[in-house]
Structures are given as C-alpha cells and as structure tokens.
Amino acid sequence: MNWNDILHQWPFYIFLALCLTLLIQLLYNLYFFLRFLLYKSKDKFQSQTHPVSVIICARDEAHNLEQNLPPILTQQYPTTHEVMVVNDNSFDDTKFFLEELERMFRHLKPVNLTQEAKHIPGKKYPLSIGIKSSKFEVMLLTDADCKPASEWWIQKMQDAYTDDIEVVLGYGAHEKKPGLFNKLVRFETFHTALQYFSYALAGTPYMGVGRNLSYRKNLFFKAKGFSSINHIPGGDDDMFINKVATKENTAIVIDPDTFTYSEPAADFAQWWKQKNRHYSTAKYYKTSHQFLLGTYALVNWLFYPLLIVSAIFFSWQFALGALAFRWLMQGIVWGKAMxxxxxxxxxxxxxxxxxxxxxxxxxxSLSVFVKPKSSWK
Structure with a gap:
C-alpha cells in the first residue's frame, strides 16, 4: 500500500468524510446525550405541592376520554387541583360524557366551545381558552388519547418546580403493540425525546411534547400566549417551548411514574400526517437550534452512503471498522437511554x-415542503 498515492485519491477523502461524521456524532454523544445517561434528579430538602390545573383539549374524543380521563381524575394528589377538558366543537357524545363525569368528580371542569376561531389553525385557540379559564399557576398538559403511567403523575411532575423553574418537560410515550411498524414509531418518539431531554440538560431546551408538558400560567401570559405563532397549524407545544424555555427556567422529569402513553399511529398515512404537522414547525425554531438539529441529522444521514462508497472504492476493512465504532456508540448510548x-x-x-x-x-424530510392541514383533528 503506497500511502503517497492513496492520499491523492478521491476514495481516501470519502473515507475522511466518513470519519468526520463519526467524530461529529461522538461529540454529540459526549456533549448532549451523555448528560441524559448520567442524569439524576436533584434531592430536594423540602418538597412543595402546588395547586395544579390539568388541561386537555378534545374534539370528537368521547371514546378516548372514556378510556383515559378516569385515571387522570383519580390521581393521588393531596393538594387542590382541577382537570379542565376543553370540548372543542365536538359532534360526538363528548359533552354528555363530561356532564355525567362532572357529577362524580367535582374537580372536573369542562369548557364547551361552540364556535371556531378564525385564522387560528390547530388547537392553540381551545388550549388558550383552557389556560385562561384555569384557576391555578401550575398547568399540566396532556392529550385526550393519553393515559398516565401511574396515579402519581401529577404529584411527580409538579414536584420538579422550584422558584426558578417555569417549564417542566415529560415523556409522552406510545403503547407497545405487536409488529415492526409499532417499533419504528416508538423509536422515533424515543429518539426525539432523547434529543429534547439532552438539549435541555445542556442548557439548550428547544421543544416539548403536548402529551406530557407543564409550564406556569404567568409564563404563558408573559409570552403573550400563542400570538406570535397563531399563523402556524401546529406549534402549541414545541414552538411555544422553543420561544420561552431557557437554561435557567427548564427542568426535565424522567421518572417512569410520570410517563404518559398514547395509541401510536396505526398506519403509515396516519404517521405521515403526525410528522408532517411536527416538521412543519421546525423551520421556525431558533437558528441555533436549527443548526444543531440539522447538523446531527445530516451526519447521521451521510454515514451510510459514505460507508458504502468507502467499502467499495477505498477499504472494506476500514469501512467495517467505522461501522463497528458507530454501532458500539449507538449500542451504548441508545441502549442505556432506552x-x-x-x-x-x-x-x-x-x-x-x-x-x-x-x-x-x-x-x-419531504414533509417540510408539504403544508399541513389547518385542523388539529
């Protein structure tokens, strides 16, 4: 092997590019993801229970509410709290179901909307109404198709608040179902959570998920609600958090008792619709967040084409070594995080x-160029 000749051949530079993707991925693992793997919640010398307003928006969700609302209403929480369900112009039996439950649970507070908000797509309008109608400072958000993993969900999510904390990020998981498609959907949810938890721990919080999210009511009003993003179909969770979350005011909670679980997409078309709504908002993130997320996605995408070219035109042994190193990293980081x-x-x-x-x-990536539907259901 004549290294002088190799250094002047293009396959060598392809292999160098392959090594560069591995180096960048290693830096992401060490700077961001390692924080999540080593994270331990801080011991609190004094725990406080805050009055909490749980807020759920629902449109034609009677079936989901029947399944998921009772576990929320029967949470073990000793302090004053309310569960507000904003019934957004439902045509099914949502209104009657809520009226029946309201007789049994005094802390259930339905809010029935009978008109649409013009020029405000998505669920930002019903969520804003729920927030403005709530009584308490700490708000805990979830969706009608979500069920808390335990009866300690409220207790442990609100326990993350201190005098400085205004945003608490939780994990909104999907139910385990048979089949490979379910695993692909859950992996994407896991991978997104690994990123937003890790970035928050590194002092760069950029998003949260409405399936399990908490913030202070005062923060909402201080940011003028969703006024700056009312023109975007989505964004009521990730875009709002991208705007208001900071290194100092954000905490995460990864206690399994605080997870929420929802039904995953049943088929690819439904999954595409969900991802289209999410990725349509990513282009509005802060520039620094777009750069970090875009670079991470790019090096992950480039790895396999560079690997194949390196294996064919440079050295399959070196390429195999690069693959082994990558999978070792992924096995350790993803395995522990999973x-x-x-x-x-x-x-x-x-x-x-x-x-x-x-x-x-x-x-x-194609969903970035597809305009999502304005309706949130």
Missing part, C-alpha cells in the same frame, strides 16, 4: 433502527 425510558424491547434492534434512520430522514 432502559431509562422503558423502551427495552427496542435495544436488540438498535442496529436495524440505525439503518432505518437513513431512510427515515429521506422520507420525512
């Missing part, structure tokens, strides 16, 4: 999910 988020059944498939990511970025 354990923390109770996604253990995904661990044996980490290598397959890593390959799938290449195709995922191609498929769902």
């Amino acid at each position: 354990q923390r988020l109770k996604e253990n059944d995904l661990i044996p498939l980490f290598w397959l999910l890593d390959i799938w990511q290449f195709f995922y970025y191609i498929i769902f």
